[in-house]
Amino acid sequence: MVTIKDVAKATGVSPSTVSRVIADNPRISLDTKKKVRKAMKELGYHPNVNARNLVAKSTKTIGVVMPSSADKSLQNPFFPEVLRGIGTVTHDMQYSMMLSSGGTEEEMFAEVERMVYGSYVDGIILLYSRMNDRITNFLREKEFPFVIVGKPYDYVSEITHVDNDNYKAGKEITNYLIDQGHEHIAFIGGSRDLIVTMDRENGYKAALNEAELPVCEAYRIHSEFLQSGGREAIEKLLQLEYSPTGIVVSDDLMSLGVLSALEELGYDVPTDISLVSFNNVYLSELTSPALTTVDIQIYQLGVQSAKALIEKTQSDFVPEKRIIIPHEIVYRDSVGER
Amino acid sequence: MVTIKDVAKATGVSPSTVSRVIADNPRISLDTKKKVRKAMKELGYHPNVNARNLVAKSTKTIGVVMPSSADKSLQNPFFPEVLRGIGTVTHDMQYSMMLSSGGTEEEMFAEVERMVYGSYVDGIILLYSRMNDRITNFLREKEFPFVIVGKPYDYVSEITHVDNDNYKAGKEITNYLIDQGHEHIAFIGGSRDLIVTMDRENGYKAALNEAELPVCEAYRIHSEFLQSGGREAIEKLLQLEYSPTGIVVSDDLMSLGVLSALEELGYDVPTDISLVSFNNVYLSELTSPALTTVDIQIYQLGVQSAKALIEKTQSDFVPEKRIIIPHEIVYRDSVGER
DNA sequence: CTGTTAGCGCTTTCAC
DNA sequence: GTGAAAGCGCTAACAG
Numbered sequence: 001m002v003t004i005k006d007v008a009k010a011t012g013v014s015p016s017t018v019s020r021v022i023a024d025n026p027r028i029s030l031d032t033k034k035k036v037r038k039a040m041k042e043l044g045y046h047p048n049v050n051a052r053n054l055v056a057k058s059t060k061t062i063g064v065v066m067p068s069s070a071d072k073s074l075q076n077p078f079f080p081e082v083l084r085g086i087g088t089v090t091h092d093m094q095y096s097m098m099l100s101s102g103g104t105e106e107e108m109f110a111e112v113e114r115m116v117y118g119s120y121v122d123g124i125i126l127l128y129s130r131m132n133d134r135i136t137n138f139l140r141e142k143e144f145p146f147v148i149v150g151k152p153y154d155y156v157s158e159i160t161h162v163d164n165d166n167y168k169a170g171k172e173i174t175n176y177l178i179d180q181g182h183e184h185i186a187f188i189g190g191s192r193d194l195i196v197t198m199d200r201e202n203g204y205k206a207a208l209n210e211a212e213l214p215v216c217e218a219y220r221i222h223s224e225f226l227q228s229g230g231r232e233a234i235e236k237l238l239q240l241e242y243s244p245t246g247i248v249v250s251d252d253l254m255s256l257g258v259l260s261a262l263e264e265l266g267y268d269v270p271t272d273i274s275l276v277s278f279n280n281v282y283l284s285e286l287t288s289p290a291l292t293t294v295d296i297q298i299y300q301l302g303v304q305s306a307k308a309l310i311e312k313t314q315s316d317f318v319p320e321k322r323i324i325i326p327h328e329i330v331y332r333d334s335v336g337e338r
Numbered sequence: 339m340v341t342i343k344d345v346a347k348a349t350g351v352s353p354s355t356v357s358r359v360i361a362d363n364p365r366i367s368l369d370t371k372k373k374v375r376k377a378m379k380e381l382g383y384h385p386n387v388n389a390r391n392l393v394a395k396s397t398k399t400i401g402v403v404m405p406s407s408a409d410k411s412l413q414n415p416f417f418p419e420v421l422r423g424i425g426t427v428t429h430d431m432q433y434s435m436m437l438s439s440g441g442t443e444e445e446m447f448a449e450v451e452r453m454v455y456g457s458y459v460d461g462i463i464l465l466y467s468r469m470n471d472r473i474t475n476f477l478r479e480k481e482f483p484f485v486i487v488g489k490p491y492d493y494v495s496e497i498t499h500v501d502n503d504n505y506k507a508g509k510e511i512t513n514y515l516i517d518q519g520h521e522h523i524a525f526i527g528g529s530r531d532l533i534v535t536m537d538r539e540n541g542y543k544a545a546l547n548e549a550e551l552p553v554c555e556a557y558r559i560h561s562e563f564l565q566s567g568g569r570e571a572i573e574k575l576l577q578l579e580y581s582p583t584g585i586v587v588s589d590d591l592m593s594l595g596v597l598s599a600l601e602e603l604g605y606d607v608p609t610d611i612s613l614v615s616f617n618n619v620y621l622s623e624l625t626s627p628a629l630t631t632v633d634i635q636i637y638q639l640g641v642q643s644a645k646a647l648i649e650k651t652q653s654d655f656v657p658e659k660r661i662i663i664p665h666e667i668v669y670r671d672s673v674g675e676r
Numbered sequence: 677c678t679g680t681t682a683g684c685g686c687t688t689t690c691a692c
Numbered sequence: 693g694t695g696a697a698a699g700c701g702c703t704a705a706c707a708g
Binding site: 046050054064080083084088091098100103107117256257282283286290 | 339382384385386387388389391392397399402404407410412413414415417418419421422424425426428429432434435436437438439440441445449451452453455456457458591594595597598601602619620621624625626628
């Protein structure tokens, strides 16, 4: 391995001078800089991060925590897309990205502890937000820099987070259904203790309330698996006295399941039933019919969260606590008029 | 930050002893071990990775390189799933996982260079395999430990890789279509220079050959985007004199697109046309009809690649060069008899 | 503008 | 069984 000393020797300067050249210190003459840089090229010198991190007390690495891989939700294309956003920023700023896995909650917690205590990372991005999350609490108590993609369950004004206005989005997309003449609108969402689900559902309820349409319990389904158990739930929904003519689904991937369930039960979308959902991942244009969905700009969620976190770790600069990524409804073919 | 010295002082032993306790060195008496461990707990000591890595000349971190995020394929649920597999192993072995992003090929290459030269990682897993890949060549020339998920373009007997027998899988799934009475079978695949595509396509061709069915150029479509451009391609396919009654699609996500194109063109699957594909990601059971697809055990691909890589980096132990993960056809509802 | 020196936190000979 | 000391590769005062 080529070290700073080798470069120093080859150039006839001291190691510290080389170090300064690396840091592009203005107090070094252009001449020596050139000389040193040339030698670095020739010798194939590359700084050793560990040595640097050790003294700098910073790793220029951010940890990214995905939700427990136990549930199927990990296969959601949402994740590669946020990662892509985060990756762009880390790359641009010469940062690295450490990914945390962990099957069980216990394992995830252990990983985070390791990252934090072992000085693996300068900060952490949480790619989920749920009620009473142990990791969130830990990070908060330790005052370790972190940002949440989504809305924190509590301490909303204290924890930096990058989110959509899911309440508003839920309301808007429901209103769209209402505008199209729908009066019986159901909601199908993921796990109840995910904050996204809650927000979108609340938006949905608000829209119905304002339109003076009934908000009934039987119209709201929560499930993670849409293949078998989900089908039954939908079946029940459609056997109600006033079966819904429109459904708000909290996620594109779920919509796929709903779509297939409806098809199998002999309902046509959008003729018999209209469907709207959230996220606008790639597959939402591949379904048939293509989904009318809320584009939440996943990539931007990633970008902004990484930016906010890095800002946070670098200086004591305090970024905005709540960063909202605008959303937009993408109108496609899954909604019909009544 | 609590260091090894603090623990030493608190216990009344020397730093080196503490270090030995951490390494669980057998030459330390059980008594002192207990004493030291107690102090570590109380003080909340956690070893600093950077310091350790610096002297150990190992980072216990593996780099994972995803394909260029430029193309949509990144949204493929394949990726979270391999990552999950890799994550399980890294977690179990107390390793970390560094994810590499990069929009352009140039950026990706730069990232890999940084990881390698900067001693960021002990080894690298490549999550794609394409012809004449610069990164692959670089890693090979530098003799840096790496494994490919998929089959290398060349040096197959030299580069450690974890793969399915995609040729065989392609043949089997095509044979299944043939067994069901199909005689006109098309192939729709992703980018031509992806090795997976080539292998699966070759298997497809072999099956047709053996069954003495015609293998014609017009029956083979390559595309990455299935929404608009893909639709036209399929349309053409179905206007041929002998339009296919069965289609082998190289990936579940693509199947979604094909499915929707067919539906829009008024074809029913599987009544009019049968469809088979590869991967068996979660969404393949959510489509309608649910897809008959080859389960390639994505999770296992991840697990085995991580295992092989770590073995490789730890000792000079040489793992099997070609590790094959068995596949299995999952029969669902997208195929009909002729 | 550049060199000298100390030290980041840890491991690892080499003594005893 | 344990301690002292050196050093991993780099940065950052402090001199000059």
